[in-house]
Amino acid sequence: MKQLHKQSSLNQNQQIPTYAAKPAKPQARPSSASSSPSFLRAAAGYLLREQRLLFVLAGAVIASTFFLLHPYYHSSTSGLQPSDHLAHRLLPTFRHPSSASSFGGGDATIGGSGKRVPVGLKKPSKRVVVTGGAGFVGSHLVDKLLARGDSVIVIDNFFTGRKENVVHHFGNPRFELIRHDVVEPILLEVDEIYHLACPASPVHYNKDDSFCFIDCFKFLTIEYKTNVMGTLNMLGLAKRIGARFLLTSTSEVYGDPLEHPQKETYWGHVNPIGVRSCYDEGKRTAETLTMDYHRGAEVEVRIARIFNTYGPRMCLDDGRVVSNFVAQALRKEPMTVYGDGKQTRSFQYVSDLVLNHVLVPFIFTIDLIYPFIFELPERTSDDRYMKICQVDGLVALMEGEHMGPFNLGNPGEFTMLELAEVVKEVVDPSATIEFRPNTADDPHMRKPDISKAKEQLNWEPKVTLREGLPRMVTDFSKRILSAEK
Numbered sequence: 001m002k003q004l005h006k007q008s009s010l011n012q013n014q015q016i017p018t019y020a021a022k023p024a025k026p027q028a029r030p031s032s033a034s035s036s037p038s039f040l041r042a043a044a045g046y047l048l049r050e051q052r053l054l055f056v057l058a059g060a061v062i063a064s065t066f067f068l069l070h071p072y073y074h075s076s077t078s079g080l081q082p083s084d085h086l087a088h089r090l091l092p093t094f095r096h097p098s099s100a101s102s103f104g105g106g107d108a109t110i111g112g113s114g115k116r117v118p119v120g121l122k123k124p125s126k127r128v129v130v131t132g133g134a135g136f137v138g139s140h141l142v143d144k145l146l147a148r149g150d151s152v153i154v155i156d157n158f159f160t161g162r163k164e165n166v167v168h169h170f171g172n173p174r175f176e177l178i179r180h181d182v183v184e185p186i187l188l189e190v191d192e193i194y195h196l197a198c199p200a201s202p203v204h205y206n207k208d209d210s211f212c213f214i215d216c217f218k219f220l221t222i223e224y225k226t227n228v229m230g231t232l233n234m235l236g237l238a239k240r241i242g243a244r245f246l247l248t249s250t251s252e253v254y255g256d257p258l259e260h261p262q263k264e265t266y267w268g269h270v271n272p273i274g275v276r277s278c279y280d281e282g283k284r285t286a287e288t289l290t291m292d293y294h295r296g297a298e299v300e301v302r303i304a305r306i307f308n309t310y311g312p313r314m315c316l317d318d319g320r321v322v323s324n325f326v327a328q329a330l331r332k333e334p335m336t337v338y339g340d341g342k343q344t345r346s347f348q349y350v351s352d353l354v355l356n357h358v359l360v361p362f363i364f365t366i367d368l369i370y371p372f373i374f375e376l377p378e379r380t381s382d383d384r385y386m387k388i389c390q391v392d393g394l395v396a397l398m399e400g401e402h403m404g405p406f407n408l409g410n411p412g413e414f415t416m417l418e419l420a421e422v423v424k425e426v427v428d429p430s431a432t433i434e435f436r437p438n439t440a441d442d443p444h445m446r447k448p449d450i451s452k453a454k455e456q457l458n459w460e461p462k463v464t465l466r467e468g469l470p471r472m473v474t475d476f477s478k479r480i481l482s483a484e485k
């Protein structure tokens, strides 16, 4: 700054030759070689005065940041805007699957709420499949991918997924929803496959699937079938079309661990014939298949081991502990603690699974002023936060160089009794607890060692249970209230 002032005063004192000034003596016409340095000197002098250069640089930084972070602008809901021509050039077109039907009776609809089109500086958009994309974590991932300009096909059989989780994307030309069970093959043309499909709650284990094309598979549990056949189908697709494949595995691969906290190098302690094995062993097999396809067929793969996750959009009757406690406390029912309640888990807020924290305050500010500039519909601060935060852990893994497996979880460890206390604090101090028998093979403790993710993905969770829980409670109380109405 001092230097700038110095330079600018120096320049003011200098006689800067101008073409308008009449020379004292007749001179030869200045050659282009001599005129351009003097022009440059004049321009430099102008820029350096009154800190103009500083303002120009600041303006350039703000503008490029804006376009990098928000590569869309709002166009009207009806008809093509001039920007749509650019969008048509930039957006990929999908080959529609012949073997499955899209939601809404065929092709994805165009227009409606698909108001944003890319503009400015941005990475080329990708064509992405998210299996289980109408589920809890999947739908947050879909929000994230669409928000950054990708085209997304969601495959979901709605066993535990819900249309409500993705309904806000209906009408977006970059979004397509296919009702399909991944245990059957499907052919699509995409760049990346996020494979999330699988019921993840122990209360769903053992439910019989009544229909299967291949008769001998129909007595398998949904979890095992989805993890084995579903993963095989998606890996086959990835191989065929040359797509990168990300498997969302689970902390359950460590079983009832003998090592604590659990590192990715730990091989686990799983009962292969227990009631939980359909999920635990199913995911372990899915990891094996993924590595086989990588080694044998050179498919580019990524593996995430996701630890207990909670947040908005979980099923109200999901059966997992956080959703159970919150729903029970809101409904004024006793919170059901299984066993002695001394078993531990580490709970991660869904945004952490998906968030790049360094950018949050920055994007948050821009997102606050954005609706005023482009007249976007008003959103709640929670929507805004969720839109920004979603699923960066998974996206960072998909786009990074490291294959994994990576533990993605929050290392904060709680007993179920401690969790009940936090839910009481947040929801209702008068809430009570009720002890129930525990389920078989329930892991006694669980806590991720996330050093590898910190080091190689530059990722770590930030939202504590006391910060994350109120956000989930807001969502749950709205849904419980409207269900009661």
Ligand SMILES: O=c1ccn([C@@H]2O[C@H](COP(=O)(O)OP(=O)(O)O[C@H]3OC[C@@H](O)[C@H](O)[C@H]3O)[C@@H](O)[C@H]2O)c(=O)[nH]1
Binding pocket: 200, 201, 202, 249, 250, 251, 252, 279, 306, 307, 308, 309, 319, 320, 321, 322, 324, 325, 336, 337, 338, 339, 341, 343, 345, 416, 438, 439, 442, 443
């Ligand atoms: O109402 C309840 C529900 C559950 N629990 C206990 O809470 C603990 C956590 O149970 P959850 O069902 O939420 O989750 P689990 O850790 O057993 O399994 C989960 O692990 C990681 C994920 O991949 C899966 O989402 C899920 O299988 C268990 O010890 C369970 O016994 C209760 O005390 N009360």
